[in-house]
Amino acid sequence: MHSLPRLIITLTTFVMGLQAVCAHAEWFTVEEPIMGTAVSAQFWHDDNARGTALKQQVIDIMQDVDQRMSPYIDTSEVSQLNTYAYKKPVTVSDDLFAILQKAAWISSISAGTFDITFASIGYRYDYRKGERPSQDDIQHSLAAINYQHIVLDEQHKTVRFLHPEVRIDLGGIAKGYAVDSAIEMLQESGVNHAVVAAGGDTRILGDKRGKPWMFGIRHPRKPDDHAVIMPLTQVAISTSGDYERYFMDGDERVHHIIHPTKGTSATGMRSASVLTQKSIDADALSTTVFVLGVEKGLNLINGLPDTEAILIDEAGKLHYSDGLLRQRSTQPTSHKQLPQP
Known part of the structure; x- marks a missing residue:
């Protein structure tokens, strides 16, 4: 179940021979601030003009997803849903509908732990100003946080909200979708070696x-350090952490990963990283596991095919899913790059 046939986590050192390449073949790199985070891509192509055009196509894909999925852009599809979906069914694009279906599936397998309606209270947090809603506001908004308030009509591609104060935010899944879209475009264009990232979401095509x-998985308390470094090919990995957007209120870290049944920042974890085949799944599952915590989170991951996780709890201790533990146990001690849990 956890063989991850396309995921290679080799823990041995090896030397590869030099390969002859076309005189014009090269690595193309692009980076832009989009979707409130750093978006980047690196890929190999043997045609300079085509490679340059593909760089722009990656950026175009990311900007398109941002324009249509951001709740902070009034003209976006998500903003239109937040404004009108309680009043009437709202027709959406095929790709947004697919994202909402994926979100509903993750919600169902996690008993509502992943819930895009967290935004019903989440929008009241301002991490730049260090402001959060009152306890009365939180209690009032909890009734609106329930993924089952979202009704999807697959035949007509419409969305309807069943509670007047429901809001959605796709911050825990849309970046993964954007990364997948960029990788798929590159693959269809003949690219065999690439990495695309948007914030904590990364997908790797082939090898380098x-x-x-x-x-490297960032150390949650040391911004310039890594908690884990590992060699990867042909895999998606997403990390959700309490260090991405937060402010301190005394000794309390108020961060953006909201527990849907409490309306406050989830506790017990510092970061959750999930490895699987697609970024949309890794993105949503990393948020889910962060909220679930170590025991319930690993139980969920261990029951999913081709999916692994690396968790760092609130004490800074590392925890691995079963498949990674098995891989660590078969490698020579001197070559292990995954730290001991």
């Missing part, structure tokens, strides 16, 4: 021309 991509 004969060697794995070295990927």
Whole structure:
């Protein structure tokens, strides 16, 4: 169940021979601030003009998703839903409908732990100003936080809200969708080696021309350090952490990952990283596992095919899903790159 056939986490050192390449072949790199985070892509292409055009296409995809999925842009599809979906069914694009279906599935397998209606109270938090809603506001808004308040009509591609104060936010799933879209575009364009990232969401296509991509999971309390470094190929990985958007209220860290049944920042974890085949799944599952905590989160991951997780709890201790533990146990001690849990 956890073999991850396309995921390569090799813990041995090896040397690869040099490969002859076309004189015009090169790595293309692009980075832009989009969707409130850093978006980047690196890929190999043997045609300079085509590679340059593909860089712009990656940016175009990311900007398109932002324009249509952001709750902070009045003309976006999500904003239109938040304004009108309680009053009447709202027709949405096929891709937004697919994202909402995926969100509903993650909600169902996690008993509502992943819930895009968290925004019904989440929008009242201002992490830049260090402001949060009162306890009375939180209690009032809890009735609106329930993914079952969202009714999807697949035949007509419409969305309806069943509670007047429901709001949705796709921050825990839309970046993963955007990363997948960019990777799929590159793959269809003949690219075989690429990495695309949007904030904590990364998807790797192939390898780095004969060697794995070295990927680091950020240390949640040391911004310039990594808690884990591992070689990866052909996989998506997403990390949700309490260090991404937060402010301190005394000794309390108030961060953006909201517990849907409490309306406050989830506790017990510092970061949750999920590895699987698509970024949309890794994105949503990393948020889900963060809220669930170590025991329930690993139980969920261990029951999903081709899916693994690396968790850091509130004490800074590392925890691994079963498949990764098995991989660690089969490697020589001197070559282990995953720290002991």
